[in-house]
Amino acid sequence: MTGEIMTSEIMSPVERPSSGDRGEPLRVLLVEDNAADSELVLRELKRAGFDVTSELVQAAEEFRLILEKFVPDIVLADYNLGQWRGMEALEIIRNKALDIPLILVSGALGEVTAVECIKQGVTDYVLKDSLPRLPVSIRRALREQRLRAQRKQAENELALKVEELARSNRDLEQFAYVASHDLQEPLRMVAMYTQLLAERYRGKLDEQADKYIHYAVDGALRMQTLVQDLLAFSRAGREGTKMSQVDCNLVMRQILKNLEAAIREKNAVIKHDALPTVLANSSQLQQVLQNLVNNAIKFHGSKAPEIEVRAERTEMEWEFFVSDNGIGIAPEHADRIFVIFQRLHTREEYPGNGIGLSICKKIVERHGGRIWAESGAHGGTTFHFTLPALEDKGNPANRGAEQKNPETKDEEQTYEPSGSLVSR
Amino acid sequence: MNPAEVLLVDDNPADLDLARDLLIANEHPRQVSAVTDGEDAVAFLRREGRYTSAQRPDLIILDLNLPRKNGWQVLEEVKSDPKLRSTPVVIFSTSEAPRDIGNCYRLGANSYVRKPGNLQDYMAVIQSIGQFWFQNACLPRREEQ
């Protein structure tokens, strides 16, 4: 093992059990200008049961050089070495990005100096007239060093895992996007030509054939919807989130307009308080609120839907509430509803593909918030989601006042890549 | 009104077939020609190569995802050629991407129609294209050569 490659990584002797009592000899680097003293030290170590290989250096340059070919488990350095000091050895070790404990072994070292040295990173100090303490000190230093190395390794592994996970997540999203995008075209052909078959040959083949064609058309159309939903879902994660200050009152107004037909059809009553201005991607925020309100209308019970939208300020966040008097969600399903393509009801009971809430979750989390649902025992559901609050608490907009606002200006276009780009 | 001629540019034979069938069934254009890539489209319009005897169309229906030369490149060539420029180009593509649509208009597309994914809408859209461009609109008269 050479010292050359160890410049960027902390060298950890952990793979190489190093304390003398584990078989391999303990590698000791002595920094000492007094040969007799170093003899004493080695003798003391042997007496304590250490199997030692050692190198002895005197000058700073020598120290630097020896580290290139001999990586010690521990450095034992005198404090005062004529032209240089043991503390400089510590510097050199650090510059080489090594993690090797250094114990000062000194004839005389004042309490104050000693404490200062430890503050600067020396592991311990042992006076030459109490050398029997040295093995204890070394064992402790090695143990600590081992723990440090293990922790470091665990941290590195964790960081690697996190990075790996993020990458596979990105890959998966890219895959979902490309797959759903590229599936559309052949699927369109299947859907259209089975429909054409149905139209041109209905009644001209036998009854069975008509039925088979009907199944094929039905399957193709359903798959088209699924693929489009999948595309919408992966789009929610891909699009750049251009953030701007968004007045939720304007967003709400637009939503009420968009849902006008459904509201009228179900006789829904939708109330909302003065809502805050938040930092968000306007069209995505609208998508979240609109999905929640739309769900509240859709999953109504025997009564006409009554829906309330409000927001409360906590320390760091705005918490939004979308409450309804609908059929509610059993607590054991409260988490499942946010998973893509999860449905709690048959298509006949309530139409849909179970995509809306998973998109909401994705968007809210991309904004640094959380989303969850709570249902009362007698039905009725409240969806909660949070968004980070704007810095300025004094902003009157945050108290919900009608404000001069960039109006719909904040609805930037976020462009997605063109089809031709994606498929290449 | 116009016994017109249309050029369909699409690399998907299934799409070409369907569009041609529907256009002819509607009895609007007199003739429907079809090419399957961008370079052929340009050659056809300029009557080059194997298209020396091609009729110049009154309307071009152009897909965007094409081999060799994509739809935008064809569009750009048509709209920067003084001889071809006045021929209306209807883009007929599955793309909904705002950037794709915007680029077409910037390059001078006359219209952008999205290819629907199911037969009924597809038929309605083709019908509407035929009706508007061949029954209602006036198309520049081809100089016969």
Place this chain on the structure above:
Amino acid sequence: MKAFDAEILLIEDNQDDLDLTLHALKRENLANNILIARDGEEALDFFFCRGSYAERNFDTPPRLVLLDLKLPKVNGIEVLQQVKSDPRTKSIPVVVLTSSKEELDLVRSYNLGANSYIQKPVNFTEFRQTVKHLGLYWLVVNQPAPQGTCEPAGQES
């Protein structure tokens, strides 16, 4: 939506033609949000958000403009030329709706970038049919340019 944000801009000075067009659009339920400009100058003010349209915004273009060619003050060809040569207004669909039978007007219009060219039918029933198809095509079938895309984004290929 502000009053200026029209879905259809009708540029026409002839009252009879105007009434006829409006009537036909209403019959087809296409007349939700029509704005009328009676001369070329007013039309240009609308397009370029100036004069009495100073508060208008380039980001909210109409879905369809019907343009007569014979107009007071600034003629239709001139309007077309200005609108189609400015990147801010180029993508707005402009359909020339005229009684001109001149082949020259037709070629010129297409060359200047008119999206389409229609000769006003003289027969009322036919006129109504034409307006119906035109409305269906441009307001339902045609995909307008996305709003707020004045900046020329690079072409992808």
